[in-house]
Amino acid sequence: MIVDDLKVINYRNYEQAHLKFHPTLNIFIGDNAQGKTNLLEAIYVCSAGKSFRTKKDQELIKIDKDQSYIQVKLRKINGDVNIEVRLNSDKKKGIKVNKIHLLKISELLGNLNVVLFSPEDLKLVKEGPSERRKFMDREISQISNKYYYNLSQYNKILQHRNKLLKHSKGKKIDLEVWDEQLASAGAEIIFYRRNFTKKISLLSKLMHRKITESKETLKIIYDPNIKVKEDDEVSSIKQKILKKLQKNVDVDTYRGLTTVGPHRDDMKIIINDLDVKTYGSQGQQRTAVLSLKLAELELIKGEVGEYPVLLLDDVMSELDLSRQSYLINNLKNVQTFITTTMMDNIKELSSENRSIFTISKGQIY
Ligand SMILES: Nc1ncnc2c1ncn2[C@@H]1O[C@H](COP(=O)(O)OP(=O)(O)OP(=O)(O)O)[C@@H](O)[C@H]1O
Ligand SMILES: [Mg+2]
CATH class of the missing domain: 1.20.1050.90 (RecF/RecN/SMC, N-terminal domain)
Known part of the structure; x- marks a missing residue:
């Protein structure tokens, strides 16, 4: 499956953002605390109905706002899927798939499959x-x-x-x-x-x-x-x-x-x-x-018959060079989103094989 398009409004440090993605590799590059992980998180929310970083939806809503909106447009073998998540400070969140309002979060699961790898995942072996x-x-x-x-x-x-x-x-x-x-x-x-x-x-x-x-x-x-x-x-x-x-x-x-x-x-x-x-x-x-x-x-x-999308948060800096290039060179069939602060290992990829988004203070360039 392929995420073609992501829209967020009043989400984390973004007032508004609209991104169109590459079918293979997408790189979010920027300094610390600019909003890279926030974008992976937005995709994740459309998969799981909740964040991987917090149980509190309120934290996802931009400070001083009371509603937040995330939309993902997805291409799958059996057709297009449009997922919308509306988070509210004062009432339950609303989730729609192809404009149909879901009654339970469990109905969302399986629409967008993701595999996430973040530094937090080391807990899996350590804790x-x-x-x-x-x-x-x-x-x-x-x-x-x-x-x-x-x-x-x-x-x-x-x-x-x-x-x-x-x-x-x-x-x-x-x-x-x-x-x-x-x-x-x-x-x-x-x-x-x-x-x-x-x-x-x-x-x-x-x-x-x-x-x-x-x-x-x-x-x-x-x-x-x-x-x-x-x-x-x-x-x-x-x-x-x-x-x-x-x-x-x-x-x-x-x-x-x-x-x-x-x-x-x-x-x-x-x-x-x-x-x-x-x-x-x-x-x-x-x-x-x-x-x-x-x-x-x-x-x-x-x-499920098709690959999920892969979200790699800050993983590159934690792996040695041979493992990094193994990753980048062996994920050609899987749409991948990578956050990184460094450009080093990505330079070798030709531009038709990926899209790069530079993230700075909740703005995308
Ligand atoms: N609800 C919110 N409203 C406004 N800003 C927020 C909200 N939640 C988080 N932020 C801001 O988002 C920024 C962090 O974004 P994010 O975690 O995506 O950073 P990052 O680019 O991944 O950084 P790093 O490289 O350190 O991992 C912080 O500056 C934080 O203050
Ligand atoms: Mg981050």
Whole structure:
């Protein structure tokens, strides 16, 4: 898919901007704090219905204004798509796809697929399991509405179960109805995560091998809180969750929260048999994330039939020259948006292969 056109009004530090994009490579160049990432973020908002930097929509609205508008025009295999997002200070945001008002954000997912790589993504290898769960959730939600639905259900039921446990003050309560629902949604989550990690592991292994010129082997392993077999169906996963919930009921009651389930899952990222989180060098950690992100491009292509767009925020300065040129030279089939403060590595590209936008104080030149 290709983003042809982006319009923003009263968004972040932009009063108004209208950009027409190159189908292959678009470069936002400028000093710090000029509005480069803001543009990637605007595209992202049209994909996910929210920012990747903040949960608060208010921060996206230009200071002193009370409404913000973002529009993306998209070319896909099956036709053109027009996505509009209106953010309001005083009421809920409004999202339209092809002029039709959406009732739920989940209806937006899958219209514009993006893969984002930003310095923040290093958290994926460096920090705790919740970052890796977020990664799985975001990526699987993009390709499966069913997953997104089950995840929201699971979180709602989990919250409720935890509240009941907390208020029970250590006394036994009847959780049967909740456990049943929690296990149903949880089983779907585990099923999807297991299949996703298997696919992403294969693809990222290939990517990593290319980027490191076969020096390293990358492996991604799903590390679920409730152990499941490779061929377990949803129904047997559900039984396993129920069993574990029942087994842990005393602990849960005592602690006032749910101690087992996919909200405790993790994903291991391993290079040459060592966990990258503990043993990886900075460069290895970065490259592992890069391989994962490039693998996602292929995974989404396989699932939805066309490549997503790739948003690379400040990534160039973090990679060595050979990895930078690998990136630029191997993304010919994927529309890519890059932010950078330096011109160095882009100079070698001929001008018909890309568009350059110079960004200064919320103005585009
Ligand atoms: N709601 C807002 N209203 C007005 N200005 C804002 C708003 N939100 C952010 N800004 C401004 O946007 C600028 C940051 O934009 P952005 O994050 O896109 O910078 P950048 O060009 O990516 O910089 P860097 O190279 O440091 O990453 C800051 O100057 C910030 O003050
Ligand atoms: Mg930035």
